[in-house]
Amino acid sequence: MAGIVPSRRVRGTPFTEGVQAAGAKAYTVYNHMLLASYFESYEADYRHLKEHVQVWDVAVERQISIKGLDALRLMRQMSPRDMDKMAADQCYYVPICDHNGGMLNDPVAIKVAQDHYWLSLADGDLLQWALGLAVGQGLEVDIEEPDVSPLAVQGPKADDLMARLFGDIVREIKFFRYKRLPFMDTEFIVARSGWSKQGGFEIYVDGSDYGMPLFNRLMELGESLNVRVGCPNLIERIEGGLLSYGSDMRQDNTPIEAGLARFCNSPSEYIGKTVIEAQKKNGPDRMIKAVAIDGAGDLPHNATGWPVYKGDQKVGLIASAAWSPDFKTNVAIGMIDKSAFAAGTRLEVVTQNGTRGATVQEKFWI
Amino acid sequence: MAGIVPSRRVRGTPFTEGVQAAGAKAYTVYNHMLLASYFESYEADYRHLKEHVQVWDVAVERQISIKGLDALRLMRQMSPRDMDKMAADQCYYVPICDHNGGMLNDPVAIKVAQDHYWLSLADGDLLQWALGLAVGQGLEVDIEEPDVSPLAVQGPKADDLMARLFGDIVREIKFFRYKRLPFMDTEFIVARSGWSKQGGFEIYVDGSDYGMPLFNRLMELGESLNVRVGCPNLIERIEGGLLSYGSDMRQDNTPIEAGLARFCNSPSEYIGKTVIEAQKKNGPDRMIKAVAIDGAGDLPHNATGWPVYKGDQKVGLIASAAWSPDFKTNVAIGMIDKSAFAAGTRLEVVTQNGTRGATVQEKFWI
Numbered sequence: 001m002a003g004i005v006p007s008r009r010v011r012g013t014p015f016t017e018g019v020q021a022a023g024a025k026a027y028t029v030y031n032h033m034l035l036a037s038y039f040e041s042y043e044a045d046y047r048h049l050k051e052h053v054q055v056w057d058v059a060v061e062r063q064i065s066i067k068g069l070d071a072l073r074l075m076r077q078m079s080p081r082d083m084d085k086m087a088a089d090q091c092y093y094v095p096i097c098d099h100n101g102g103m104l105n106d107p108v109a110i111k112v113a114q115d116h117y118w119l120s121l122a123d124g125d126l127l128q129w130a131l132g133l134a135v136g137q138g139l140e141v142d143i144e145e146p147d148v149s150p151l152a153v154q155g156p157k158a159d160d161l162m163a164r165l166f167g168d169i170v171r172e173i174k175f176f177r178y179k180r181l182p183f184m185d186t187e188f189i190v191a192r193s194g195w196s197k198q199g200g201f202e203i204y205v206d207g208s209d210y211g212m213p214l215f216n217r218l219m220e221l222g223e224s225l226n227v228r229v230g231c232p233n234l235i236e237r238i239e240g241g242l243l244s245y246g247s248d249m250r251q252d253n254t255p256i257e258a259g260l261a262r263f264c265n266s267p268s269e270y271i272g273k274t275v276i277e278a279q280k281k282n283g284p285d286r287m288i289k290a291v292a293i294d295g296a297g298d299l300p301h302n303a304t305g306w307p308v309y310k311g312d313q314k315v316g317l318i319a320s321a322a323w324s325p326d327f328k329t330n331v332a333i334g335m336i337d338k339s340a341f342a343a344g345t346r347l348e349v350v351t352q353n354g355t356r357g358a359t360v361q362e363k364f365w366i
Numbered sequence: 367m368a369g370i371v372p373s374r375r376v377r378g379t380p381f382t383e384g385v386q387a388a389g390a391k392a393y394t395v396y397n398h399m400l401l402a403s404y405f406e407s408y409e410a411d412y413r414h415l416k417e418h419v420q421v422w423d424v425a426v427e428r429q430i431s432i433k434g435l436d437a438l439r440l441m442r443q444m445s446p447r448d449m450d451k452m453a454a455d456q457c458y459y460v461p462i463c464d465h466n467g468g469m470l471n472d473p474v475a476i477k478v479a480q481d482h483y484w485l486s487l488a489d490g491d492l493l494q495w496a497l498g499l500a501v502g503q504g505l506e507v508d509i510e511e512p513d514v515s516p517l518a519v520q521g522p523k524a525d526d527l528m529a530r531l532f533g534d535i536v537r538e539i540k541f542f543r544y545k546r547l548p549f550m551d552t553e554f555i556v557a558r559s560g561w562s563k564q565g566g567f568e569i570y571v572d573g574s575d576y577g578m579p580l581f582n583r584l585m586e587l588g589e590s591l592n593v594r595v596g597c598p599n600l601i602e603r604i605e606g607g608l609l610s611y612g613s614d615m616r617q618d619n620t621p622i623e624a625g626l627a628r629f630c631n632s633p634s635e636y637i638g639k640t641v642i643e644a645q646k647k648n649g650p651d652r653m654i655k656a657v658a659i660d661g662a663g664d665l666p667h668n669a670t671g672w673p674v675y676k677g678d679q680k681v682g683l684i685a686s687a688a689w690s691p692d693f694k695t696n697v698a699i700g701m702i703d704k705s706a707f708a709a710g711t712r713l714e715v716v717t718q719n720g721t722r723g724a725t726v727q728e729k730f731w732i
């Protein structure tokens with residue numbers, strides 16, 4: 001594919017200098033910002049991520065700050081998850097839906113204070129949804145995009161690297177919980193989270209000017225741990241069933257279809273509840289499934305989504321697929337109709353380079 | 367810059383096949399879709415656009431369809447322009463603002479029917495704003511992204527090319543008005559509009575499957591007119607003062623600051639009116655200005671916005687700049703503080719390759 005032209009509209013991040021210096025070979029655009037796609041290669045990055053530790057520029061996870069008297073009220077409206085159960089130091093993965101239960105985004109919500117939340121976004125201007133609801137109802141709440149840029153530290157040695165910077169206290173941070181930890185003359189929210197299954201943290205860098213000092217410090221301290229600059233890895237995230245909003249599911253999918261029923265437990269009258277509760281009860285007509293595609297490492301790049309057939313019947317779409325060196329199969333994420341989503345069902349996937357057999361899996365690989 | 371990795375999330379358009387075959391050399395991403403940045407070069411594309419005719423894939427101008435009993439009511443809330451004056455066949459350029467008058471987008475609104483509007487978007491998920499307002503207030507209106515993809519025909523020979531396809535009736539279409547014209551077994555809204563100052567049309571291709579047949583037909587019919595596949599041209603649009611939302615202005619700017627006061631005339635209580643009316647009365651503290659930057663064709667690429675100084679004082683930012691072969695100067699668009707925005711004011715612009723003198727212009731070049 002041809003190159004990308006950056007502009008103020010498609011902008012860099014506080015860490016772009018470090019990402020470019022590390023030799024990112026390709027980019028995508030996510031929330032109007034550059035996000036590296038790979039450095040050495042998808043497979044080399046993957047191997048390193050699973051064995052060592054990487055520093056990821058995920059500033060593209062733009063934050064929405066929702067603050068004020070009505071912050072909790074608005075969060076209750078937007079969240080299928082029970083916001084009243086959220087602890088003071090907790091992060092919640094929250095599928096956010098329209099009035100038809102259609103997903104608008106799947107951010108991680110962070111409870112910054114009793115009347116203050118951050119939403120760490122997937123690709124999409126969810127700020128406009130929150131603001132529209134607030135302005136439409138005259139809610140007392142300030143909604144803005146703060147200068148907060150997440151930097152992720154991911155991989156089996158993430159605890160060791162983070163301990164070198166912040167001390168052993170990082171080891172006490174539980175999954176999807178956070179602590180406020182000091183850096184230079186400030187402090188950051190540091191959560192045990194991140195878009196891989198290899199373990200690690202996300203540092204919510206509050207103030208762009210701290211970006212490169214933090215980035216460089218982590219790279220220095222990690223030298224003997226074989227740290228590298230990395231990015232979310234296509235292969236690893238498919239193996240783990242980490243969904244990409246906009247690819248694997250969109251506004252025409254509910255969280256139940258996306259396999260996220262366990263995050264839909266709110267007793268409040270949240271937006272989309274009628275549809276979501278009905279689907280929880282009756283089951284959805286289609287659902288995200290792990291799919292193994294036949295063949296060995298010779299899949300073309302999936303740039304459009306591949307239609308999936310069972311016999312003559314179109315039964316779904318595969319938006320994400322890659323060869324898994326560890327599981328020795330082509331791993332894929334598909335949105336598959338009920339008629340074909342039972343584990344073991346044989347399917348045909350139509351790629352731009354021909355048709356492949358495939359099998360619905362019981363679950364994702366890790 | 368490194369290459370871009372397309373995916374279902376950063377997708378192609380119904381015309382991407384034609385754009386790729388024509389050899390687009392670089393892309394940007396706009397509304398989660400690929401948009402070509404140039405073909406031969408910015409300057410060669412510019413010269414051709416000003417002398418001949420080009421077919422542009424502007425499917426990235428995603429449509430929002432707003433339809434139903436409360437469609438006009440919602441449009442009145444969202445639009446600083448007087449929606450009640452809009453004719454049945456009219457297109458309106460509409461800056462859309464939040465409750466602080468901050469711009470959320472600057473679409474072209476098309477009156478499809480009495481209770482039905484399309485908004486042809488700049489870069490940003492304005493659907494979420496409209497939907498938030500509608501759901502928050504319980505409005506009776508359907509809001510969705512229809513399968514409608516604009517294809518632009520721009521340049522001095524645009525009337526001739528369009529007449530070969532649709533007949534001489536196209537010559538009767540007035541500026542920012544439309545007619546419904548037949549193609550194959552359907553018809554399209556065809557408006558005299560487009561993001562250049564060279565004249566031309568936008569065809570609202572309703573149904574992706576018609577995309578390449580229309581594209582190919584235009585290229586065939588235009589052969590003797592020296593038609594080329596093109597795209598919005600950086601140089602030409604700066605000369606003409608065509609603003610890029612996200613670059614030249616953002617949510618922290620009002621339409622008055624963006625020089626769009628003439629589009630803010632609604633007697634309704636639209637969102638942001640208090641701030642906008644006050645700025646109309648008292649004048650804004652900063653404003654979009656045409657700026658000529660010293661030097662001859664040796665500006666670096668502006669990927670971040672360049673700060674602008676008057677003496678020691680930071681007085682603005684230039685987000686768009688390019689060498690103009692026709693006007694023999696570096697043309698630029700700046701958001702400049704009141705203290706420095708009088709025509710003739712000398713400024714200093716800090717680029718990544720050093721500081722340049724510059725002069726505020728009375729108006730844009732064309």
